[in-house]
Structure formats: C-alpha cells, structure tokens
Amino acid sequence: MPQKGYVEISIEGCKGCNLCVISCPTDCLVLNTSDTNSFGLHYATLADEDKCIACLNCAVVCPDAAITVYRKIKSA
Amino acid sequence: MKEGYELIYQRPKTLTDTRMHYCPGCFHSTMHKLMMEVVEEMDLQENTIGVCPVGCSVFAYEYMNIDVQEAAHGRAAAVATGIKRIHPDKLVFSYQGDGDLAAIGTAETIHACNRGENFTFIFINNGIYGMTGGQMAPTTLVGQKTSTSPYGREPAKVGLPLKMAEIVSRFGRVAYVERVSCNTAANARKAKKAVRKAFEYQLQKLGTTFIEVASNCPSQWKCTPEESLDWIKDHVLPYFPLGVFKEPEKKEK
Structure with a gap:
C-alpha cells in the first residue's frame, strides 16, 4: 500500500514530455521507454508508489492534465 | 480509487476531453x-467568454469548455473589447501568442490597453512563430537562431526583443501586469495565482489586466522539452524577468 499518496497517469493522455519526471522531488515517476500508447508515444508511470508524497508537482506541470492525485486520509 | 485515499487533484471539468494538438x-x-482550473474554482464556467487568436492556439475553443470567439489575426483585443462592452458583467479574456499580440496586433493591443478596456490579456511569449515554421518573432532573443535568422538575431538590422509587459505597464488605465512562466512547478503555481488575481481584478472593474507567460517551443527551438526549460532559465528569464510590473494599490482599512 502506498505510504502517503499515489498518482494515476492516463496512458492515452500522456505525450511523454518528461516534465513530470524531472519535477518530482522524490524521483518516483519514470518514463516508460519500453512501451508506447496508441499514438506511438512513451508514457510516464509511477514506478515506486511508496515514495510518492502527493505533493502535486507532477499534476501542476503536466501540460495535458493526464495526472490524477490521491492522498491518504489521515486517521483521527 | 484505493480505499483510505481521497482525491486531491484531477483534470478540471472546464477542459473538454479532446486531446490537445500541441506538441509534447x-x-x-x-x-x-x-486558466480552466481558475475558472472552475471561481465557478464562472457559464459566465466566461474567451477570444482565441490565430497561431498554435487557434483551436483553443476545442479544449476550453466555455464560450469562445475566434478572432481575425491580431484582432483578438478588438473583438474582446466589443464583447466586454456588450457584456460588462462577464469574464472576458483574450488568449494570444507573440505573433498575434506583439507583431500583427500591436496596434490593437496598445490602444486597448491605453483605453483601459476591462478584460484580461493572456500573452504566450515563446519568442518564435511556432505554427508557421519557426520564423523570427519580435520577441526572439538576440543571437537566437530561427529559420529567418539563421545566423542569430542581429539588433542592428531588426532591433531588440519587444518587452510587452514593460510597455503596457506604462499606461495609466492598465491595472495589473505580471510576467510568469511554467518552467518549474513553483513558477506554474505562481502563474495560476497571477491568472486568478487578474480575473478577480477584472471582475472588480479596475481596468486592463495583462499576464505575459515566458513560454517554450520545443519543436521550433529544436530541442527536447527538458532542454527548453534550461533555455528558458538560462536565456529567456534574464532578458524577460518574472514579476509584477503593476498592481492596483490596496485600499487602506
């Protein structure tokens, strides 16, 4: 289970520009260079969901709004 | 959604599901x-009218789920003036590139700002004519190679890059001028705040609001998106500094 949060990246929405990968402070995103989507473009994936801190950096810089972010609900 | 997690960010509903044609x-x-996040947060989807230019963003009406009018090349400011005068209570913005706002439409821009028309300019300045094949724009940096300046821009022949934000900040009836960028997550957050401020000032009827975005063009700069961020940091931002150039004085309590 992810520690603090996780992201979902739309494979068909991603254009593989790599901006989310370089903006991630914990290096948990990678560009999947072994597979392509139906447009023939590589896409970013969440490689290590334990590292994700749900900081929204990737979602803010993503030009194509392909990233959805979830955060763990703090138990009271 | 996994159990025990809450949704904190998703694609704004004010963007359509159409895949944008822009380069990666x-x-x-x-x-x-x-911009569409700001429109969604301010709950103005039904009351926003955009004016789109000619250039790469000519199909912006396909992506923004609001009312949009397409203008002739360079005349978005004139069209937005008309719309805002007929609908003074609607949120009106013109979305223009540097070929549209700073080259063919300079006259419209300057006079709309001088009259203090109460709408928002969103000026995307990438320093090149992206759609037509990478020709030199008025905002191309000195020494930058383009298809019509293969040895780099020479100021002796074509002058220095045009600083539109500084120019329009001199007009008395312009309320708010800021230059932003999206090259880092922090700057992108500032850009969103600037758009929000501009829209709020417009709704308070304070005058023209002008947001210049120091943008990129990986395809015509002939580099990767990552390298374009480095070019912005090393070359664009020293000449086009970020910051607020004009802001309405805050009323004392």
Whole structure:
C-alpha cells in the first residue's frame, strides 16, 4: 500500500514530455521507454508508489492534465 | 480509487476531453489547464467568454469548455473589447501568442490597453512563430537562431526583443501586469495565482489586466522539452524577468 499518496497517469493522455519526471522531488515517476500508447508515444508511470508524497508537482506541470492525485486520509 | 485515499487533484471539468494538438511539453496546454482550473474554482464556467487568436492556439475553443470567439489575426483585443462592452458583467479574456499580440496586433493591443478596456490579456511569449515554421518573432532573443535568422538575431538590422509587459505597464488605465512562466512547478503555481488575481481584478472593474507567460517551443527551438526549460532559465528569464510590473494599490482599512 502506498505510504502517503499515489498518482494515476492516463496512458492515452500522456505525450511523454518528461516534465513530470524531472519535477518530482522524490524521483518516483519514470518514463516508460519500453512501451508506447496508441499514438506511438512513451508514457510516464509511477514506478515506486511508496515514495510518492502527493505533493502535486507532477499534476501542476503536466501540460495535458493526464495526472490524477490521491492522498491518504489521515486517521483521527 | 484505493480505499483510505481521497482525491486531491484531477483534470478540471472546464477542459473538454479532446486531446490537445500541441506538441509534447508545450506551455500552451499548461496555461489552458491552469486558466480552466481558475475558472472552475471561481465557478464562472457559464459566465466566461474567451477570444482565441490565430497561431498554435487557434483551436483553443476545442479544449476550453466555455464560450469562445475566434478572432481575425491580431484582432483578438478588438473583438474582446466589443464583447466586454456588450457584456460588462462577464469574464472576458483574450488568449494570444507573440505573433498575434506583439507583431500583427500591436496596434490593437496598445490602444486597448491605453483605453483601459476591462478584460484580461493572456500573452504566450515563446519568442518564435511556432505554427508557421519557426520564423523570427519580435520577441526572439538576440543571437537566437530561427529559420529567418539563421545566423542569430542581429539588433542592428531588426532591433531588440519587444518587452510587452514593460510597455503596457506604462499606461495609466492598465491595472495589473505580471510576467510568469511554467518552467518549474513553483513558477506554474505562481502563474495560476497571477491568472486568478487578474480575473478577480477584472471582475472588480479596475481596468486592463495583462499576464505575459515566458513560454517554450520545443519543436521550433529544436530541442527536447527538458532542454527548453534550461533555455528558458538560462536565456529567456534574464532578458524577460518574472514579476509584477503593476498592481492596483490596496485600499487602506
């Protein structure tokens, strides 16, 4: 289970520009260079969901709004 | 959604599901997203009218789920003037590139700002004519190679890059001028705040609001999106500094 949060990246929405990968402070995103989507473009994936801190950096810089972010609900 | 997690960010509903035609990494799409997030947060989807230019963003009406009018090349400011005068209570913005706002439409821009027309300019300045094949724009940096300046821009022949934000900040009836960028997550957040401020000032009827975005063009700069961020940091921002150039004085309590 992810520690603090996780992201979902739309494979068909991603254009593989790599901006989310370089903006991630914990290096948990990678560009999947072994597979392509139906447009023939590589896409970013969440490689290590334990590292994700749900900081929204990737979602803010993503030009194509392909990233959805979830955060763990703090138990009271 | 996994159990025990809450949704904190998703694609704004004010963007349509259409896939944007922009090149990977283009700030046009980033700005579309940020502006539509602001429209969604301010709950103004039914009351927003955009004016789109000619250029790469000519199909912006396909992506923004609001009312949009397409203008002739360079005349977005004139069209927005007309719309705002007929609908003074609607949120009106013109979305223009540097070929549209700073080259063919300079006269419209200058006079709309001088009259203090109460709408928002969103000026995407990437320093090149992206759609037509990478020709030199008025905002191309000195020494920057383009298809019509293969040895780099020479100031002796074509002058220095045009600083539109500084120029329009001199007009008395312009309320708010800021230059932003989206090259880092922090700057993108500032860009969203600037758009929000501009829209709020417009709704308070304070005068023209002008947001210049130091943008990129990976395809015509002939580099990757990552390298374009480095070019912005090393070359664009020293000449086009970020910051607020004009802001309405805050009323004392």
